[in-house]
Amino acid sequence: MTTSPRRYHITTFGCQMNKADSERMAGILEDMGFAFSEDPNDADLILYNTCTIRDNAEHKVYSYLGRQAKRKHSQPDLTLIVAGCVAQQEGEALLRRVPELDLVMGPQHANRLQDLLEQVFEGNQVVATEPVHIMEDITKPRRDSKVTAWVNVIYGCNERCTYCVVPNVRGVEQSRTPEAIRAEIEEIAAQGYKEVTLLGQNIDAYGRDLPGVTPEGRHLHTLTDLLYYVHDVPGIERIRFATSHPRYFTERLIKACAELPKVCEHFHIPFQSGDNDILKAMARGYTQEKYRRIIDTIRQYMPDASISADAIVGFPGETEAQFENTLKLTEDIGFDLLNTAAYSPRPGTPAALWDNQLSEEVKADRLQRLNHLVSIKASDRSQRYQNRIEEVLVEDQNPKDPTQVMGRTRGNRLTFFTGNINALKGKIVKIKITEVRAFSLTGEAINL
Ligand code: SAH
Ligand code: SF4
Ligand code: F3S
Numbered sequence: 010m011t012t013s014p015r016r017y018h019i020t021t022f023g024c025q026m027n028k029a030d031s032e033r034m035a036g037i038l039e040d041m042g043f044a045f046s047e048d049p050n051d052a053d054l055i056l057y058n059t060c061t062i063r064d065n066a067e068h069k070v071y072s073y074l075g076r077q078a079k080r081k082h083s084q085p086d087l088t089l090i091v092a093g094c095v096a097q098q099e100g101e102a103l104l105r106r107v108p109e110l111d112l113v114m115g116p117q118h119a120n121r122l123q124d125l126l127e128q129v130f131e132g133n134q135v136v137a138t139e140p141v142h143i144m145e146d147i148t149k150p151r152r153d154s155k156v157t158a159w160v161n162v163i164y165g166c167n168e169r170c171t172y173c174v175v176p177n178v179r180g181v182e183q184s185r186t187p188e189a190i191r192a193e194i195e196e197i198a199a200q201g202y203k204e205v206t207l208l209g210q211n212i213d214a215y216g217r218d219l220p221g222v223t224p225e226g227r228h229l230h231t232l233t234d235l236l237y238y239v240h241d242v243p244g245i246e247r248i249r250f251a252t253s254h255p256r257y258f259t260e261r262l263i264k265a266c267a268e269l270p271k272v273c274e275h276f277h278i279p280f281q282s283g284d285n286d287i288l289k290a291m292a293r294g295y296t297q298e299k300y301r302r303i304i305d306t307i308r309q310y311m312p313d314a315s316i317s318a319d320a321i322v323g324f325p326g327e328t329e330a331q332f333e334n335t336l337k338l339t340e341d342i343g344f345d346l347l348n349t350a351a352y353s354p355r356p357g358t359p360a361a362l363w364d365n366q367l368s369e370e371v372k373a374d375r376l377q378r379l380n381h382l383v384s385i386k387a388s389d390r391s392q393r394y395q396n397r398i399e400e401v402l403v404e405d406q407n408p409k410d411p412t413q414v415m416g417r418t419r420g421n422r423l424t425f426f427t428g429n430i431n432a433l434k435g436k437i438v439k440i441k442i443t444e445v446r447a448f449s450l451t452g453e454a455i456n457l
Contacts, residue, residue: 017043018052022070023060025208025251026179027093029159030119031058034092035151037122045151049077054088059095061174063353070095071106078109088112088129092119097178098356100138113138117164117180120144140180145189156404156435158202160193161185162235163209167217168254170281171292171360172324172352175210182211184219187230187238198244203435204402207235207250213257233265240269246437247402247419251277252319256294258303267310274311275345275421278303279319283338284331287324290360297338304342313393315420317346322379323372324352326365332375339382345390345420346448347383351376387447391422394442394450399424401440401452403433423449 017038021031034056035045046052055077060066074091081087090112091103097115104110111129115138118125128135143164152158165180166173194205209215216230223229236248248271255278266272280300282288288296307314320335339347351372354361399418407413407425414428416438426440440452 014042014044015053016046016051017054017056018046018049019056019058020049020073021058022066023058023062023094025159025206026116026161026164026210027058027060028153029150029161029208030093030116031056032150032152032159033146033148034058034119034122036148037120039151040148041123041126050080053086054090056090056092059091059093061094061098061178061355063350063355065353067095074107074110078107081109088126090114092116092122094174094178097138098174101136104134104136110134112136116178117141117143120146120148143183145185146193152202154202154404156202156402157204157206158197159208160190160197160205161209162190162207162232162250163212163215166210167214168211168256168294169292171290172321172355172358174355174358177357179210182214182218184216184230186219187235190235191239191242194239194242194245198242201244201435203245203437204247204249205245207232207248209250210252211254211257212250213253213259213262231259231262233259233262236262236265236269236272240271246271248272249275249421253278255280255300255303260306263303263307263310266307273419273421274314275317275419276307276314277317279348280338281319281321282324282327282331282335283320284327284334287327287331287334290326291321291324297334300338301341313420315345315390315422316342317348317421318342318344319348319350320379321350321352322375323367325360325363325367327352327367327375336379336382339379339386343386343390344383345387345422347379347387349376349379349383384447388445391445391447391450394418394422395445397442398455399440399442399450399452400437401426402437403428403430403435405434406430418450425449425451426454428454 019031021027049055059070088111092114093116096113103113113136118137125135125137164183166176167182213232215232216228219230221229283297285296401416401424403414403416407415413425414430414433415425439455441455442450442452444451
């Protein structure tokens, strides 16, 4: 009999959706009496929350998992769990590949972790990947930050972009009710959090699956309505949302963002490609002209707004000229940040089966050229901050320099300045920017 509490470790791969799921699963484990262990080698229960968006993301999981599976031979009471998108994609096959696993659970089952673990502790090997209606979360997440919090508003994705596994692994769109979302934000505010980020794969599709239409035939519940509905929660000072899909991004939403003081002027709207034929082959449902119009409209209402996006290079059949259209769009828009990736063929997606795949060399070359342009443009965009006064919400100490704290501007630029974290954590401080770099800033607090 051991008297020390059982310990758990979670490693999270992938996007913010996975990070939010991990925080909820950590909350469930702590409710069950487990204590957190930073080092997986000290843990009695290890959970890998996995990502399969690209091949390399998936490979990382297998190498981590291999090491712990070996450990299980000398420590048979070790509980090994694979959650998230690889679990959903592979299901039973994962058990054949790694027979040491106790539990394989898809993302829709995150809130059911306790239930599933009870079956494991009864001696079963469990696979939970069937589509389910996601239960309203009744657990308390163990959130990593004490200042900023994620709030899921819509799960899943109803798009069918021809390169993407997300609809296969995350299922169809399921919006939470505005009441449940507001209740969670009120609770977060009561715990002292200052910023919330509303989360969804296509957050601007929020509410399409909820009942009700307005007399004009519009959905009763949209992201715009949700922003108005949650905006006045006392204590919350900043609201962000991600990820936006160009297809659903409306002028009404842009107006709301400009009008609502807590909504930060930062928009993450992936464009994927700057070429209309590639966009069509991707089944994205918009043209590069439409994308440019959205950004123009945002800048009309909020001239200083930060714009970030995702782009893929080397999609099947992409010609040099088509790739140059992506460079052109990147050049013209001037992103504050662009997440770039070489196209990775994913099992179960249409584009993976096409016979016009490009070589790894071509993809790597294009990726490198695009990244080069991105850092030049991001540096240009940073220049506008020089000598400006920015509001920074302090999140943490600078891990590289304990005399400094760090936080974000409304536009989401990471900013460092000299200060004491104990005094400043969770505070919004006016900072004069003295140094600018492509993706971060340094400044000095004024009238502290
Ligand atoms: N729902 C969001 C993106 C979710 S996935 C949207 O539609 O924009 C996050 C990013 O991963 C995508 O924006 C895309 O740029 C990238 N991605 C998805 N599938 C990919 C693949 N097969 N190869 C390379 N990048 C991919
Ligand atoms: Fe994937 Fe497209 Fe859905 Fe985004 S919108 S998650 S890229 S299928
Ligand atoms: Fe990855 Fe799943 Fe997110 S595949 S990017 S963790 S939705």
